[in-house]
Amino acid sequence: MILLAIDTASALCAACVYDSDADRELGRSVLDLGKGHAEHLMAVVDEALAQAAVGFDALGRIVVSVGPGSFTGVRVGVATARGFALALNIPAVGVTTLEAVAAETRQSFAGKRIMVTLDGGRGEINVGFFDETGDQVGKPLVTNLDEAARLATAHDGVIAGSAAAMVAGAADRTFPTGSTGATADICVYARLGAAKAVGEKPKPLYLREADAKPQAGFVLPRIQS
Template sequence: MKLLAIDCAANLCAACVYDAAAKRELGRSVLDLGKGHAEHLMAVIGEALQEAATDYAGLDAIAVSVGPGSFTGLRVGVSTARGLALALKIPAIGVTTLEALAADAASAFRGRAVLAALDAGREEIHAALYDETSVLTYGPSVITLAEAVAVATEHSAVLAGTAAASIAAVAGPGFDLGPRTATADIVTYARLAAAKGAGERPKPLYLRGADAKPQAGFILSRQRD
């Protein structure tokens, strides 16, 4: 089975083609954009397909990062994945950024619990805890730094994600750090999706509402007939 994995959850606009039977990445394309995923995603996908020497007809599933992450980036990635899956009549499979980061950390620290934690601003952290067998045991949730420290300490967890260093600084010495990025390697999403198989259609994981909201003073009242 060949999967196309795409990730627009954070700064990267990334795609890869993965052969699940051979457990081998066939091709990838990654841009570090910050913004502008919508303008570049289809070209990035095209480059990954070209490097893998395949096309859309050769795909059996679409994997996509569903967040938490950039509000706009998630909408771009998930809507593209669902659109391609519908057109190609193949499943779309969602993978959270937290489980992907935890998987990357677990590959380096086998047999350890992992706390994947992303700095969400406003002194908040998006976090999820995975046990020694990579099973989700807590979250995804919005928590404070103090709560993250408590969870990490209780489980002697490896720390991963953009909030990992902040948690370690408060928790004290002795904590191992995995990737401290906002998203995982693109092939990790493909591997996790292949292991999951088809399920519910993916949708963005928003742990809190969008920062940009209409100002009340500019909302027009509905006119009566």
């Protein structure tokens, strides 16, 4: 099966075309943007397809990063993936950034328990636990640095993700450390997405509420007739 993987959950705007039967990446394009995913994603996808020398009609599945990560970036990626899936009449599956970072870390720490810690900003840490077989343990959560350090000490395994150094510092100890990015390589998403069963349409994974909220003070009162 040929699939397209998309990741816009962090500063990267990434896409790759992957052949799951051959376990081979056919083409990729990755930009380190920070912001502006919506303006650049289609060009990134086009470049990945061009490198792979395939068209949209060759795709059998869309894989997309569903977060946690940038609220805007995640929405852009998920909306694009669902749009492709609808237009091409093929399934779309979601892969979390926590799953991807854990999978990337397992390449160096096979058979180890992994705690993924992603910096959510504003003192928040997104956390996910994975057992020795790679399965996620419990639900992902958002917490503060001190609690993340306590959890890491209790977990006493490999830690990974963009907040790994902060968590280790707060715990005042050294941990085996895996991938320390805010996301994983785009091909990791492709491999994970290829192995997933098709289920519900992908949707963003938000562990806290969005910063932007309706301004209730500007709501006009209803006129009673």
